[in-house]
Amino acid sequence: MTIGWAMIGTGRVHRQMAKAIKAAKDTELIAVLSRDRARADTFVEKYGIAKTYDSLDEMLQDPKIEVVYIASPNGLHARQTIRVAESKKHVFCEKPMAPTPKECRSMIESCKAHGVKLGIGLQFRQHPAHIKMREMVASGELGRLVFASAQVEILATWVPGWYYDPELSGGGVMYMVGVHRLDLLRFILGCEVEEVSAFIGEQPPDRPFEDTVAAVLRFTNQAYGTIHFSMNIPQGTSHLEVHGSQASLFAIDTTSQWWGGGGGELLMKSDKITTRFEFQKTDLYKDEIEDFNRCIRENREPMATGMDGLRNAEISVAMFESGRQGKKISIESPAKSS
Numbered sequence: 483m484t485i486g487w488a489m490i491g492t493g494r495v496h497r498q499m500a501k502a503i504k505a506a507k508d509t510e511l512i513a514v515l516s517r518d519r520a521r522a523d524t525f526v527e528k529y530g531i532a533k534t535y536d537s538l539d540e541m542l543q544d545p546k547i548e549v550v551y552i553a554s555p556n557g558l559h560a561r562q563t564i565r566v567a568e569s570k571k572h573v574f575c576e577k578p579m580a581p582t583p584k585e586c587r588s589m590i591e592s593c594k595a596h597g598v599k600l601g602i603g604l605q606f607r608q609h610p611a612h613i614k615m616r617e618m619v620a621s622g623e624l625g626r627l628v629f630a631s632a633q634v635e636i637l638a639t640w641v642p643g644w645y646y647d648p649e650l651s652g653g654g655v656m657y658m659v660g661v662h663r664l665d666l667l668r669f670i671l672g673c674e675v676e677e678v679s680a681f682i683g684e685q686p687p688d689r690p691f692e693d694t695v696a697a698v699l700r701f702t703n704q705a706y707g708t709i710h711f712s713m714n715i716p717q718g719t720s721h722l723e724v725h726g727s728q729a730s731l732f733a734i735d736t737t738s739q740w741w742g743g744g745g746g747e748l749l750m751k752s753d754k755i756t757t758r759f760e761f762q763k764t765d766l767y768k769d770e771i772e773d774f775n776r777c778i779r780e781n782r783e784p785m786a787t788g789m790d791g792l793r794n795a796e797i798s799v800a801m802f803e804s805g806r807q808g809k810k811i812s813i814e815s816p817a818k819s820s
């Protein structure tokens with residue numbers, strides 16, 4: 483059974499998602515919503531999509547649309563999710579789910595109340611290396627978890643204009659890329675962050691948002707971690723490490739393909755043995771779309787749920803607060819893990 487998708491917006495991630503939705507099994511991209519008809523027409527022509535809308539209410543009347551992909555500026559995600567849920571259509575919302583935990587909770591409640599699925603665009607969970615790391619951690623192969631680290635270092639010379647409006651972005655590098663790494667650490671370790679201590683980098687006058695974040699994390703299983711993100715590093719890397727009392731995992735370049743690519747390698751080191759796993763490039767966006775479709779068909783939860791989005795927002799906000807106050811911040815009663 484083919485599932486009909488529609489998307490809000492005609493920007494950067496939409497171009498990747500349009501290709502991925504079209505490539506996904508049993509999925510049809512029915513329509514695109516834009517504030518500008520001419521922009522929508524150019525977009526649909528390029529990607530071979532049937533319809534355009536300039537009103538969300540009108541688009542939500544279309545019976546062929548079952549899923550709405552929300553990839554508008556971060557500060558609009560909650561409002562649009564609630565509107566889509568009210569129309570009884572499923573929501574696939576980009577990361578960050580929303581800038582504040584309060585908004586995330588309202589999105590979860592609305593989707594629950596209207597009996598629709600809510601998935602979050604955290605595509606790096608789909609990478610087979612990260613799934614393998616999660617399984618190895620869960621199986622106890624690494625021994626007692628001791629330490630984990632993640633980073634993302636990029637040079638962002640251009641960002642969409644709405645990032646300059648705090649109401650629309652809610653943050654800078656944290657929500658642009660950092661939230662992907664926070665989420666991956668939670669996903670791989672299978673536990674939550676309960677305390678953070680963070681430095682929030684300078685907000686240069688020409689960019690009213692943080693461009694570098696460095697933090698120490700304490701996890702609920704007593705392991706520690708570090709995480710840093712920067713959009714000011716031209717020669718960056720994107721590695722992930724997990725260290726246990728018996729073995730360590732090193733994921734190399736598994737997150738460096740920004741636009742949905744897989745690839746990279748995973749090393750497992752224990753005593754004198756190093757095992758190496760290689761991964762082919764895949765389209766992680768396509769994988770997350772197919773996962774969401776399965777979750778609709780099989781009435782189960784997607785790989786990245788609303789609770790994951792909420793949890794990532796709680797940690798992000800705690801990190802901002804820690805930076806502001808210059809002290810450790812505990813995260814109260816962790817939301818249930820994925």
Ligand SMILES: NC(=O)c1ccc[n+]([C@@H]2O[C@H](COP(=O)([O-])OP(=O)(O)OC[C@H]3O[C@@H](n4cnc5c(N)ncnc54)[C@H](OP(=O)(O)O)[C@@H]3O)[C@@H](O)[C@H]2O)c1
Nearest residue numbers: 491492493494495516517553554555556576577578603642
């Ligand atoms: N998972 C990932 O790998 C990934 C990658 C990139 C971005 N994202 C997320 O996707 C979302 C969009 O990011 P993007 O980089 O694609 O941004 P973008 O290129 O600026 O696209 C945003 C789109 O939202 C629409 N929009 C509606 N109201 C708007 C407003 N008030 N101001 C500006 N645009 C408005 C615009 O379409 P019209 O002008 O046609 O209305 C615009 O094309 C963000 O939440 C971001 O975090 C996720």
